[in-house]
Amino acid sequence: MSALQRIRADFAGKRIAILGLGREGLALARLFSSLGFLLLLSDDRPLEELPQEVRQFGDLGAQIKCGGLSLEALKCDSCFVSPGIPLSHPVVARVATRGIELWNEPRFFLRYCPAETVIGVTGSSGKSTTASLIAAALRGTGRRVYLGGNIGRPLVGELAHLQAEDAVVLELSSFQLQLFKESPKVAVITNIAPNHLDRHADMAEYIAAKANVFRHQREGGAVVLNADQEVSRQLAACAPGTVSWFSCFGSVPSGAWLKGDELVLADGTPLCRASELKLRGQHNLANALAAAAACDLVGVPPEAIARGLTSFTGLPHRLELVECIDGVSWYNDSIATTPERSIAAMHAFNEPILLLAGGRDKHLPWEAWAEEAKEHALGVVAFGEAGDMIAALLRARAVPVQRVRGLRDAVHLARNLAPPGCVVLLSPGCASYDEFRDFEDRGEAFRALVRSLRT
Numbered sequence: 001m002s003a004l005q006r007i008r009a010d011f012a013g014k015r016i017a018i019l020g021l022g023r024e025g026l027a028l029a030r031l032f033s034s035l036g037f038l039l040l041l042s043d044d045r046p047l048e049e050l051p052q053e054v055r056q057f058g059d060l061g062a063q064i065k066c067g068g069l070s071l072e073a074l075k076c077d078s079c080f081v082s083p084g085i086p087l088s089h090p091v092v093a094r095v096a097t098r099g100i101e102l103w104n105e106p107r108f109f110l111r112y113c114p115a116e117t118v119i120g121v122t123g124s125s126g127k128s129t130t131a132s133l134i135a136a137a138l139r140g141t142g143r144r145v146y147l148g149g150n151i152g153r154p155l156v157g158e159l160a161h162l163q164a165e166d167a168v169v170l171e172l173s174s175f176q177l178q179l180f181k182e183s184p185k186v187a188v189i190t191n192i193a194p195n196h197l198d199r200h201a202d203m204a205e206y207i208a209a210k211a212n213v214f215r216h217q218r219e220g221g222a223v224v225l226n227a228d229q230e231v232s233r234q235l236a237a238c239a240p241g242t243v244s245w246f247s248c249f250g251s252v253p254s255g256a257w258l259k260g261d262e263l264v265l266a267d268g269t270p271l272c273r274a275s276e277l278k279l280r281g282q283h284n285l286a287n288a289l290a291a292a293a294a295c296d297l298v299g300v301p302p303e304a305i306a307r308g309l310t311s312f313t314g315l316p317h318r319l320e321l322v323e324c325i326d327g328v329s330w331y332n333d334s335i336a337t338t339p340e341r342s343i344a345a346m347h348a349f350n351e352p353i354l355l356l357a358g359g360r361d362k363h364l365p366w367e368a369w370a371e372e373a374k375e376h377a378l379g380v381v382a383f384g385e386a387g388d389m390i391a392a393l394l395r396a397r398a399v400p401v402q403r404v405r406g407l408r409d410a411v412h413l414a415r416n417l418a419p420p421g422c423v424v425l426l427s428p429g430c431a432s433y434d435e436f437r438d439f440e441d442r443g444e445a446f447r448a449l450v451r452s453l454r455t
């Protein structure tokens, strides 16, 4: 049976609620609507703020309830929840207590995906980079490769086209994984650090969600774990399948590691030199090793792994060089929404750094970040809601810091402060929502502000 036939059979006669009409919700609505299902589409935002397409589903017979999640969901048989909606949302919680099955887009995709090679990638940082590196290596083998999930591309729309011999790389966030009852055949956890503790009850719940990426594997399943982290090493104990490792600091029994300046497989097969990677920073070496270990597990030849790793030039908003102006290099690392990530970014440079940090704090610990800034930054411009908190931490450590209102002021001040040879690094350590729609919006604003300095 094809994927679509299986979906028709499993959901026959069921009424389906889709809560949250972002990218994933709309992709699901398209699929279910094309298959003729009865739909309830609901979103917290009012209809005027939603894409025109939502109205078209109404014309096709879907019930549309916007401006608040609808309790009509309680009358449905299956409920799809967008990752932007916490499971603690009163409507979702009531749906769950009724025993109505909760789904999300990647869980549904995984259930019906006909491809035999599916690699799920999660972790606190490095998911998109690692998933993209894996996809780059797989593409070099001539296979058709689908890269999607949390990286911004829902894949349900591809279910009709996917073939058994295709390969899928699925980036998964902890919010998405919370609902998983199946795991991809091959899983990667890049690392685990405090993140999203505003949405998870505690660190244990966060780690448990991440572990869903491999916990439900069957025979033949495999997980790649970070040998350099105690918390990741401990996860091996609950892996039902094979465990493979990556390490920047020592050899591993299976997987990939950094031997001097060389990335090698566990059996010593050389892949490439660290200096051949186009990505900056120690953290990207870890990502490349994780990708190599995953590719090795699915039989990608070492030469193809090496080609993939050394050809990949990076993703936007991740240590992205925007401009060099008068000897100052301006880097956009807007994706760094936690102090942990901002630390990783500081480690990526040997040049003196003028750091732009701030935005909306996610209630994460900042002490280690402040110590790193003392070590690595010649100064900090603190902006946004968290600006005062950041400035206070730095002043206590005698790190030069100036507080400004928003990103625009931060860029203009940095222009005056940064000496030639310096890197101005936007690696904010905070979410963007106090000033921007999301991290991409912030990164684009930063690019535009920096480019305007030329004129």
Ligand code: ADP
Pocket (backbone or CB within 6 Å): 123, 124, 125, 126, 127, 128, 129, 130, 190, 191, 283, 284, 286, 287, 317, 318, 319, 333, 335, 336, 340, 341, 342, 344, 345
């Ligand atoms: P994610 O998809 O998990 O958000 P990305 O691959 O998009 O991660 O990288 C986002 C940022 O996270 C990078 O710019 C860098 O600052 C940081 N980062 C990436 N990989 C790692 C890693 N392995 N360890 C620590 N920080 C990392």
